[in-house]
Amino acid sequence: MENYFELKLKSISENEKFARNTVAGFLVPLDPTLSEIDDIKTAVSEAVTNCIVHGYEDVENGEIIIKVGIDGKRATITIIDNGVGIKDIEKALVPFYTTKPDSDRSGMGFTLMQSFMDEFEVYSEENKGTTIVMTKIIGNEGVHD
């Protein structure tokens, strides 16, 4: 099956639940396991949180674009913001690294996205924004059931 959708959201944390549930709901026709649904919801939640907490921290009326493409068993999720961008991507990917150690942030967002998805890429440019592309092969786990 081939399919896609695109969604533009106001950058507020109240939209996180809608974002992760919408992406997960769109992928239901691929017959994902509960654990695959959980992985996708967690990864989407992490990426959208990053847009809100980091990308658009000091920006009002920021917009987050979420694109989901289905190609056979491959689900590709792209999450885009036009926020401040990431200064040092290598550092940002290190587990527990956070630019906000004083505000109870875990520094685990990217680590969870990488662990829960099959492929993960981050593109970022300072003052232009950040794009996350993540892929999950649905049904990977079923092979071992």
Added chain:
Amino acid sequence: MNIKTAKVGSNLIISLNGELDESVADFTRKNIDKFILSERFENVIFDMNGLSFMDSTGIGVLLGRYKLIKKLGGVAMIKGSNKQIDRVLTMSGIYTIMEKIS
């Protein structure tokens, strides 16, 4: 997010109900701290049975509470996480500082 608490002897049980993400993080932090600071507790147990989803924002919330509880001389523990939450907690290494109890 709905937070319920129960005092059992010198222990405090904090039950979290709903989904823990950025949208409720501040509310959750403030309310939990109010209970933690209300008395001296020996153990503070976070009961996650009613929590259906948590992302890394939740790890941050728990780590912050852990530091506060420790500072006050108490011990923080976690019980009853579903599979999704358990994976997030395991990956974050939080069980090395907050014991997982059943």
